[in-house]
Amino acid sequence: MELKxxxxxxFYLALIYGIAYGMRSSVxxxxxxxxxxxxxxxKVVGAIALxxxxxxxxxxxxxxxxxxxxxVYHAFxxxxxAGLELVTSSGDITPAIAKYTGQLYWFGHGSNEYFVIRVAAVLALLSFDTYTVIAVLFAAITFSGMWMMYMTFAKIRPQVYKELAISxxxxxxxxxxxxxLLKDSLCLGALGWLFYCFYRGAIERKNILRCLLVGLLMGAVILSMKTYILLAFMxxxxxxVFNENTRNIKSAAVRWVAKPLFLGVGAVVAVFAMSQLAAADERFNLDKIGEQSKVTADYLQRVSKTEQGSGYNIGAQDGTLGGMAKLAPQAIIVALFRPFLWEARNPTMLLSALEATYFLLLTMRIFWRVGxxxxxxxxxxxxVLTLCFVFSLIFAISxxxxxxNFGTLVRYKIPLMPFYLSGLYILQSITVPQAAARAGQRRVAGVPRLAQA
Incomplete structure (x- = not known):
């Protein structure tokens, strides 16, 4: 950060807030x-604080x-x-950009980080290469997708709009x-837009073409940085979409015939989508996922030895999908409910531990009261609950x-957190009143017998 x-x-904050107040009534x-x-x-405070x-x-x-x-900004x-070529380059080094690529160690084929640099370089042009402004603009971009996520959840279950805002x-x-200014911000915003496009285009069947185009664009954005998010979400x-469309069929006989058909088509589309996503990054081919997971975990555990005990160990990995499946239950507990309060070693870990504790208590409360x-x-x-919890569990395992280590985990798991907590609040709003009503009915039914006795 500099004096500028x-x-x-x-000035940029005033501009952003002016635009926000101007468009607030329409969204x-x-x-x-x-x-x-x-x-x-x-979002703005978070970007500046980070x-x-x-x-x-x-x-x-x-x-x-x-x-x-x-x-890249100085190349412009x-x-x-030359600057435009650096932003749009597919990784080939030409004489026009050769003197700059030596300073760009993320430049080249297959670099997920370079997409962030492309976006940041364009924003640098708009902000006189000012770090804080670039970070705030990242926050505003992310906020747009998060707001669409929130409005989608609130439309599905308006009874808990306050709780959904927290989530x-x-x-x-x-x-x-x-x-x-991180990959996580862009991925989170893009995931929010993708979630909205699925609901608006495929379930409500409104603005289908626009939702398709925006959804493809957001999918490409995520694919450019974190392929595994798409692999978990799709x-x-x-x-x-399949469940929502079959539920709207009034005839039981038609539903009985349509469900296998929709499920078959959905399975084909899902397999095709996952194969295409995996083909875009060979690290995520099915026969290499286990191996890549082991390599990543081993590296991060080595790093965690220098991070004041923030590492955790859920068992040895053998680099196979079967080995990952054995570790899945522990991985879910780690991602959703840890670090525990006594495992916190610094302020950021303590915040994560408080969140995880709340997740655990709310989850246990629902299971206890409902069964x-x-x-x-x-x-x-x-x-929508199936979506929230299946996505959260798949993502938690990965x-x-x-x-x-917990320092890395707290960043990696933020895409699942809004979905999991939103799912909990929606689930609570549906099931807990029903459980209370059933308990009340049992008490009322017992009154005559008590009076007779």
Whole structure:
């Protein structure tokens, strides 16, 4: 951060908030309007706080993204054509950009990080290469997708719009790690837009072409950085669409015939989508997923030895899918409910531990009050709950096995956190009143017998 951050950033903040206030009425309703500006604000605060933390204590990714985006920014100053080629390049080094690529160690074929540099370089052009402004613009971009996620959830279950706002916007880990100049921010925003496009285009069947185009674009954005997010999201999303469309069929006989057909088509589409995603990155081919997970986990566990005991061990990996399946239950517990409070070693781990504790207590409360089998039945019968929990479990397994330390895990797992907590709140709003009503009926039914006795 430099002196220019102090006097340039306020002007951009005023511009962002002016635009936000201008468009608020068109993207909110009477219930959600009051959350729009506060939700944007926590994203902005998270982006600035993350930048301060990294610039003063940690160093690392966000600083590296900014430094390399600055290289591209100065290339634009030397030659607009050279800068444009660096932004749009597929990884080939030409004489026009050769003197810059030596400073861009993420430049080249197959680099997921370079997509962030492309975006940051374009934003640098709009902000005089000011780190804080770039980070705030990342937060605003991410916020757009998160707001569409929130509005989709609120439309599906408006009874819990307050709780859904907490789930999507006000979890500390999500607005801190998912707001600044990082891959996680762009992926989180793109996932929110993709979720909205599935609901608007495939379930409501409105603006189908626009949703298709935006959905493909957002899928490409995620694919450019974190393929595994799409691999985890696509199957439950297609299952969600299948369940919603078959549930709307009034005739039981037609539903009985249509379900296998829809399920078969959905399975084919899911397999095709996953194969195409995996083909785009050979690390995610089915026969290499286990091996790649082991390599990643081993590396992160080595790193965690220098991070004040933030590592965890859920068992040895053998690099196979079968080995991953054996570790799946422990991985789910780690990703959703750990670190435990006594495992916290620093303030950021403590925040993550408080969130995980809340997840655990709310989950146990629902199972206790409703019952295990009735809870599972409710999840299976409400399509959006199936999406939330299947995606969360798949994602929890992938990041829980491959992370190896809590410092990395808290960043990796933020895409699942809004879905899991939203699913819990929706599930609670459906099942807990029903359980209370059944208990009341049993008490009423017992009154005559007690009076007679």
């Amino acid at each position: 951050d102090l006097y340039i950033t306020p 909110t309703n009477v219930y959600t309007k009051k959350y729009f500006i506060p939700a944007l604000t926590v 930048g301060i933390l990294y610039h003063t204590l940690y160093g690392g990714d966000t600083n590296n993204y900014y430094k390399q985006a600055s290289v 100053g030397d030659s607009f054509a 999507v916007f006000f979890l500390p880990s999500v607005f801190f790690w998912g707001s600044g 199957p439950p999303a297609l299952l969600w 295990f089998f009735k809870t599972i039945g409710a999840i299976g019968s409400v399509p 990041v829980g096995i491959s992370s190896g």
